[in-house]
Structure formats: structure tokens, C-alpha cells
Amino acid sequence: MVATQNRQVRLAARPVGLPVRSNWEYTTETVPEPDEGEVVVKVLYLSLDPAMRGWMNEGKSYIPPVGIGEVMRAGGVGRVVASGDSAFAVGDYVVGGFGVQEYARLPGKALTKVDATAAPLPVYLSALGMPGMTAYFALLEVGKPKEGETVVVSGAAGAVGALVGQIAKIKGCRVVGIAGGEDKSRYLVNRLHFDAAIDYKTQEVPQGLRMHCPKGIDVYFDNVGGDILDACLARLALHGRVVVCGAISQYNNTTPVKGPSNYLSLLVNRARMEGFVVFDYAARYSEAVREMARWIAEGKLVSREDIVDDLETFPERLLMLFKGENFGKLVLKVADDG
Amino acid sequence: MVATQNRQVRLAARPVGLPVRSNWEYTTETVPEPDEGEVVVKVLYLSLDPAMRGWMNEGKSYIPPVGIGEVMRAGGVGRVVASGDSAFAVGDYVVGGFGVQEYARLPGKALTKVDATAAPLPVYLSALGMPGMTAYFALLEVGKPKEGETVVVSGAAGAVGALVGQIAKIKGCRVVGIAGGEDKSRYLVNRLHFDAAIDYKTQEVPQGLRMHCPKGIDVYFDNVGGDILDACLARLALHGRVVVCGAISQYNNTTPVKGPSNYLSLLVNRARMEGFVVFDYAARYSEAVREMARWIAEGKLVSREDIVDDLETFPERLLMLFKGENFGKLVLKVADDG
Numbered sequence: 001m002v003a004t005q006n007r008q009v010r011l012a013a014r015p016v017g018l019p020v021r022s023n024w025e026y027t028t029e030t031v032p033e034p035d036e037g038e039v040v041v042k043v044l045y046l047s048l049d050p051a052m053r054g055w056m057n058e059g060k061s062y063i064p065p066v067g068i069g070e071v072m073r074a075g076g077v078g079r080v081v082a083s084g085d086s087a088f089a090v091g092d093y094v095v096g097g098f099g100v101q102e103y104a105r106l107p108g109k110a111l112t113k114v115d116a117t118a119a120p121l122p123v124y125l126s127a128l129g130m131p132g133m134t135a136y137f138a139l140l141e142v143g144k145p146k147e148g149e150t151v152v153v154s155g156a157a158g159a160v161g162a163l164v165g166q167i168a169k170i171k172g173c174r175v176v177g178i179a180g181g182e183d184k185s186r187y188l189v190n191r192l193h194f195d196a197a198i199d200y201k202t203q204e205v206p207q208g209l210r211m212h213c214p215k216g217i218d219v220y221f222d223n224v225g226g227d228i229l230d231a232c233l234a235r236l237a238l239h240g241r242v243v244v245c246g247a248i249s250q251y252n253n254t255t256p257v258k259g260p261s262n263y264l265s266l267l268v269n270r271a272r273m274e275g276f277v278v279f280d281y282a283a284r285y286s287e288a289v290r291e292m293a294r295w296i297a298e299g300k301l302v303s304r305e306d307i308v309d310d311l312e313t314f315p316e317r318l319l320m321l322f323k324g325e326n327f328g329k330l331v332l333k334v335a336d337d338g
Numbered sequence: 339m340v341a342t343q344n345r346q347v348r349l350a351a352r353p354v355g356l357p358v359r360s361n362w363e364y365t366t367e368t369v370p371e372p373d374e375g376e377v378v379v380k381v382l383y384l385s386l387d388p389a390m391r392g393w394m395n396e397g398k399s400y401i402p403p404v405g406i407g408e409v410m411r412a413g414g415v416g417r418v419v420a421s422g423d424s425a426f427a428v429g430d431y432v433v434g435g436f437g438v439q440e441y442a443r444l445p446g447k448a449l450t451k452v453d454a455t456a457a458p459l460p461v462y463l464s465a466l467g468m469p470g471m472t473a474y475f476a477l478l479e480v481g482k483p484k485e486g487e488t489v490v491v492s493g494a495a496g497a498v499g500a501l502v503g504q505i506a507k508i509k510g511c512r513v514v515g516i517a518g519g520e521d522k523s524r525y526l527v528n529r530l531h532f533d534a535a536i537d538y539k540t541q542e543v544p545q546g547l548r549m550h551c552p553k554g555i556d557v558y559f560d561n562v563g564g565d566i567l568d569a570c571l572a573r574l575a576l577h578g579r580v581v582v583c584g585a586i587s588q589y590n591n592t593t594p595v596k597g598p599s600n601y602l603s604l605l606v607n608r609a610r611m612e613g614f615v616v617f618d619y620a621a622r623y624s625e626a627v628r629e630m631a632r633w634i635a636e637g638k639l640v641s642r643e644d645i646v647d648d649l650e651t652f653p654e655r656l657l658m659l660f661k662g663e664n665f666g667k668l669v670l671k672v673a674d675d676g
Contacts, residue, residue: 062606230597244605259568259597267582267613268400275605 006031008101009314011066015056017254018322023056024072024315032105034084040105041078043098044337045307047125048074048314048330049159050223050321053251062277071099072314075130077114077121078104079337088113095124100314102334118293119303121337126329127163127292127303130278134245135163136288138276140171143219143243147172150213152232155223155248156197157184158321159329163292164221165194166301173219176212178205178228180324187327192302205231216240216269225250226258233262242266242273252322304328344369346439347652349404353394355592356660361394362410362653370443372422378443379416381436382675383645385463386412386652386668387497388561388659391589400615409437410652413468415452415459416442417675426451433462438652440672456631457641459675464667465501465630465641468616472583473501474626476614478509481557481581485510488551490570493561493586494535495522496659497667501630502559503532504639511557514550516543516566518662525665530640543569554578554607563588564596571600580604580611590660642666 005028012025034040055066055073066073076098080088085108088094094111098104114124126132138160145151151168155161156177165175165188177188177197185197198208205228209217216237222229225247233242250257266273281288295301306326308317311334320326343366350363372378393404393411404411414436418426423446426432432449436442452462464470476498483489489506493499494515503513503526515526515535523535536546543566547555554575560567563585571580588595604611619626633639644664646655649672658664 060606062608225602244602246605247602250602256599257602259599259601261594261597263597263601263611264563264582264585264588264595264613266611267584267615268398270400270613270615270618272610272612273601273604274610275602275608277605277608280608 004031005029006101006103007311008071008099009311010071011056011068013068014058015252018252018319019053019056019315021315031103034082034105036084037107037109038084038105039080039088039094039108039111040082040103041094041096041098041111042081043076043078043102043104043334045078045122045125046074046076046098046100046314046332046334047129048318048321048326048332049130050246050248050251052318053322062279071101074098074100075125076104076334077124083108085109093121095129100311102311119296122305122307122329122331123296123303125331126159126305127296127301128289131159131329132163132292132303133281133285133288134276134278135160135167136292137278137281137284138243138245139164139167139219139221141281142274142276143221143241145171145173145219148174149218150174150176150215150237151219151221152176152178152209152213152217153221153223154178154228154232155246156188156194157181157327158223160245161221161223162188162192162304162328163301166192166295168219169193170295170300176209178208178224184327200228206234209235219243221245222247224248225260229260230262233260233265236265236269236271238269238271240269240271242271244273244275248322305331307331307333309333342369343367344439344441345649346409346437347649348409349394349406351406352396353590356590356657357391357394357653359653369441372420372443374422375445375447376422376443377418377426377432377446377449378420378441379432379434379436379449380419381414381416381440381442381672383416383460383463384412384414384436384438384652384670384672385467386656386659386664386670387468388584388586388589390656391660400617409439412436412438413463414442414672415462421446423447431459433467438649440649457634460643460645460667460669461634461641463669464497464643465634465639466627469497469667470501470630470641471619471623471626472614472616473498473505474630475616475619475622476581476583477502477505477557477559479619480612480614481559481579483509483511483557486512487556488512488514488553488575489557489559490514490516490547490551490555491559491561492516492566492570493584494526494532495519495665496561497664498583499559499561500526500530500642500666501639504530504633506557507531508633508638514547516546516562522665538566544572547573557581559583560585562586563598567598568600571598571603574603574607574609576607576609578607578609580609582611582613586660643669645669645671647671
């Protein structure tokens with residue numbers, strides 16, 4: 001290995017509201033050597049996810065919080081630079097939970113090899129990564145859309161939302177996306193072939209839903225929570241399903257989460273609201289990756305990444321998610337593949 | 339027929355908040371004669387239900403609102419006094435949607451005969467009526483409790499809640515009831531054999547749930563909404579289920595419904611919240627009535643009615659439900675069976 005220094009971003013303090021610079025600290029350590037069974041990876045790209053905000057909070061969740069002083073948790077794609085596991089050779093490309101740092105040492109069994117010739121590396125953090133797995137299983141296994149049904153997705157130009165809408169189109173549904181900004185709305189309709197898009201920044205969402213979902217919403221895929229969740233609940237069709245995948249509008253609240261006032265629409269419409277965590281489907285990831293890769297190859301599915309750099313700017317780049325500034329899957333480029 | 343006068347209670351104006359006397363008007367009409375296929379029933383008992391408050395509101399729901407000037411909708415049990423339908427003889431006991439009045443004229447096909455020798459008549463408005471059907475299908479088909487799971491029910495001393503808890507016990511679950519008042523709590527544990535009861539008027543519900551549901555809540559059967567719903571969401575177990583059957587705490591709101599702030603517990607716990615309307619199971623009522631009647635005969639299920647009179651006091655009696663003053667199924671006695 002040429003490099004000897006490993007820059008890292010650690011959680012210094014738990015944020016109140018939007019994370020600020022002082023919630024983070026930078027450290028530099030020597031790049032570690034792998035022990036038996038371990039692998040050292042040079043991190044090339046890191047996935048920036050809304051869920052990161054939740055991991056910064058104390059308290060019970062689907063995954064333990066990141067501890068104060070720990071390297072911030074992050075998934076990524078990188079290249080093996082030293083290996084104590086015969087299953088991995090130097091030069092192999094792998095995905096894993098690297099953390100926000102330049103080099104990561106992990107057990108080989110925590111890594112998955114990827115084929116850098118089959119797709120650009122960032123796609124393994126996007127359609128062929130966790131956002132893809134999330135969209136695929138949450139929509140198909142929890143939302144259970146049927147051909148001809150109306151599917152509404154919020155955060156529709158984001159990593160998960162754009163894939164949800166496209167998968168719903170592949171399954172023969174009418175698809176309406178909710179996103180912020182005219183450029184995103186145009187992209188959803190023109191490039192991803194959504195049936196309609198609602199720009200929540202300039203349009204009234206309830207009116208948009210009335211116009212574009214004349215028969216009500218059969219599946220609402222919620223990435224945002226808040227007022228948009230309420231508007232979609234109010235427009236549910238009989239036996240509608242609400243997939244609770246995220247609530248980005250609420251993650252930086254300093255006041256209690258806004259509960260959905262219109263939840264009694266579940267009663268009126270005999271409808272269901274159900275939560276989803278992607279890890280529950282880990283045993284079936286390969287099945288979804290195969291199908292998603294085939295759809296990409298057939299031109300039916302577009303994986304769009306918004307690639308920004310670099311490690312130093314991590315705190316500011318993360319905030320792009322909460323300001324709706326990303327367009328597609330937000331990926332932090334950490335290093336050139338050299 | 340001896341009587342010629344039919345006293346009626348009609349909806350005079352839509353209430354804001356708790357209904358008051360001026361929301362009602364009293365009328366007296368001549369008792370009608372049945373046309374071909376019709377039956378005239380002397381109303382003996384009427385069912386007073388929290389859902390009545392919803393029927394008084396304008397707007398889309400699972401059933402149309404009661405119109406201004408119409409006889410208030412109500413289910414009841416009564417005796418046939420005149421029949422134009424060969425399927426019904428004078429003296430038959432029947433249940434049906436009579437409305438809040440002394441005599442009702444309905445098509446024979448809208449009535450169901452009941453056996454007055456098999457159970458006291460008010461039981462046909464309780465365990466063997468809509469509350470029973472609601473408890474049975476909502477718990478078993480939506481909540482889907484499994485043996486050994488923890489089931490929590492609110493409004494636990496009410497018409498539906500008391501049956502839900504008892505059915506859950508029959509199915510081998512650990513059952514915790516939430517009700518208002520020490521006498522109700524004692525009744526749930528001592529008479530209905532609930533494993534524990536929480537008196538929300540004197541105890542902190544979150545603490546009670548922590549104590550009595552050490553492994554979390556597998557099924558929460560919600561009759562009340564509001565803070566109790568939030569407390570139960572916060573205590574859900576992995577793959578928990580919330581049955582949205584009612585929200586009595588919210589029915590008289592003059593402000594928007596309180597949405598459940600803790601709904602993201604659905605995500606964390608991969609849990610489900612689902613609405614229920616009993617009418618969807620109409621085709622299977624007879625199956626449930628058979629099983630409930632058997633449980634009553636075997637001493638496994640207690641049907642408790644809180645019988646009050648009379649038609650004149652309907653407006654005040656209805657309010658007992660919203661003040662938590664009823665203890666068991668609230669039934670308005672309209673007439674002696676003479």
C-alpha cells in the first residue's frame with residue numbers, strides 16, 4: 001500500500017435539528033493492516049442517505065445509534081488493497097459498511113464483491129445497492145401493487161423514489177410522483193415516464209392528487225412524512241396501502257414528529273399502513289439485483305446518481321438530502337480509482 | 339296494533355364537538371302500515387354506539403351521513419307487530435337498522451330473526467350483534483393474534499373492547515386492557531380474566547405498558563386514538579399489528595384529529611396499522627355468531643350490557659359513551675316487551 005494515512009469523519013456530538021459542523025470531528029490514523037480473515041479496502045464512493053440522520057440520534061431504532069467518537073456509519077464501494085481472506089484478492093471491487101473514511105478494515109464476510117465491468121461503481125450504491133433493494137422489496141412485498149392500480153411516491157426524484165416509480169411502471173401501474181422543483185417533475189414524466197408529477201414547491205399537493213388520481217391512491221410509498229403523508233392518506237382508495245419507508249421531512253425536527261392527522265382514513269378505507277426495513281430481505285438481495293440489472297440492461301430502468309466530492313465536505317453534502325438538493329442517488333466520491 | 343303513535347328522534351343540526359339537545363328534534367307520527375314485503379317492528383332496545391357521532395358529520399366516510407331532518411340511524415332489536423312479508427310473523431323477534439324511534443317499517447329482507455329463548459334480547463346488540471362481529475373479525479382477521487402473543491386493547495370495558503380481550507384470552511394470548519376507572523380495571527382482571535389492566539385515569543399508560551408488556555405489544559386493538567394510541571405505538575413489538583377500529587377520543591374534536599406522532603414505530607418495528615369496518619364481513623356473521631354463542635354457553639365469554647332508558651333521554655345517554663360512563667355495551671331500552 002502506498003498511502004499510510006486514513007482520514008476519518010467521526011460523530012462528535014448528537015445534533016439538535018439539522019447537523020452542523022461541530023457535530024463532526026476529523027481524525028487521521030494509520031491505514032490498518034488486515035488480520036487473518038480481514039480485508040482492507042480503499043473507499044472510492046460512499047452512499048449518503050437520509051437514514052444517516054436517524055443513526056445520529058440516541059435511542060432504540062431498527063439499528064443501534066452511532067456512538068459518540070465513532071467513525072460515522074456509511075455504506076460504500078471500494079477496492080481491496082490488502083487481504084487476509086483468501087476469498088478476496090487485491091484489486092477486487094467490493095461493497096460494504098465502510099464508514100466515512102478513506103480506508104476501511106473489515107472481516108471478509110462483511111463484504112460483497114461487485115463486477116466493475118457490468119455497471120459503473122456508483123450504481124452499486126444506487127439501483128443495484130440499498131436504494132434499489134429498498135425500492136424493490138418495499139414496493140413489491142409491502143405495497144403489493146397490482147396492474148392498473150395507481151401508485152403515488154414521494155421523494156420521487158430521490159434514490160429510492162425514482163426506482164419505486166419505475167418499478168411500478170414496469171408492473172403496469174399508473175404512477176404519480178411528488179418531488180420538489182420543476183426540473184425534477186419534468187424529469188419524472190419525460191425521462192422516467194411517470195404518468196404525472198406534482199411539484200410540491202409550487203403546487204398544492206391535495207389538488208394535484210385529486211387531478212392525477214381520480215380513482216384514489218391504491219399504493220402510497222412514503223419517503224417524506226408530514227403534510228404530504230396526510231394529503232395522500234386523505235386520497236386513499238378502498239383497501240389502499242401506505243408503505244412507510246422514510247419520513248425525511250421529520251428527521252431534523254426539534255419538535256415532536258407530526259403524526260398523520262388523517263390516519264382514520266385507514267379505517268374508512270379498510271386500508272393498511274406498514275413499515276419497512278430493507279435488512280429483513282437480505283437473503284433475497286441477489287434475486288432483486290438480478291432483476292434490476294436485467295431491467296437496466298433492457299432500458300426499462302434508469303439508475304441516476306448525483307455524485308459529489310469529497311470526504312472533507314461530507315457534513316455539507318449530507319445536508320443536501322434534507323434540503324432536497326440532490327437529484328438521484330447522492331454519492332460522495334472519496335477517491336479516484338488509482 | 340294498539341299503539342298508533344310513533345315517537346322519533348331526528349337529527350336537527352350537525353353538532354360541533356359534543357352533541358347537544360338542539361342537535362336533535364322530536365317528532366311523532368302515526369305508526370305506519372306495512373306494504374307488500376314490508377314489516378313493522380316495535381322497537382324494544384336500541385344500540386348506542388360511538389360510531390353514531392361520525393354518522394352525524396357531513397362528508398365521505400364508510401357510510402353516508404344521516405341527513406338533516408332524518409330519523410337518527412340506530413340498530414336495534416324488536417318484535418314484529420305487522421307483517422307484509424310471509425317470512426315474518428307477528429311476534430317474531432328481529433334485529434335491524436330501526437333508527438331512534440318506537441316503531442320502524444322496513445323491508446323484510448333488511449331484518450334478521452333472533453331466538454329470544456337462546457339469549458336475552460340485548461345480547462343480540464352486544465356479543466351476538468355488531469360489537470361481537472366487530473371484535474371477532476377485527477381481532478382475528480386484522481390483528482391475527484398468535485398463541486402466546488401480547489394483545490393490548492383500549493376501551494377495554496366497552497362493548498367491543500371487552501369482547502376483544504376475552505377472544506384473545508380464548509386464543510391463548512396475554513391480554514392487557516386499558517380502561518378508565520378502578521372498578522373497570524378490577525372487572526377486567528377479576529371477572530374477564532385479563533392478565534392486567536391499566537386505569538388511564540389514575541395511571542401513566544406508558545409506564546403501565548412497560549410493566550405489563552415486557553416483550554412489547556404484538557397486537558394493539560385501538561378503540562380510542564389520541565395519546566393512548568401513541569403510547570401503544572411506542573411499545574410495539576417487532577412485526578406488531580395495530581387494528582384501527584375506532585378513535586372515540588377524537589370524535590368530538592373541534593380541532594383536527596391528533597395524528598399518532600409515534601407512527602414511525604411502524605417503520606422501526608416493520609409493523610402494520612390497518613383499518614376495519616365490520617360490514618365487510620357481513621357474509622360471515624353467522625359463522626361468528628355460532629362461535630360466540632358457543633363460547634357464551636361454555637362460560638368462556640361474558641356479554642355485559644349497560645341498559646338505560648328511555649327514548650326521551652337518547653341525547654344524554656349517547657354522551658355517556660364519550661364520557662366513558664358506560665360499563666359494557668350501552669343499550670337504550672325503548673319499550674317493554676308487552
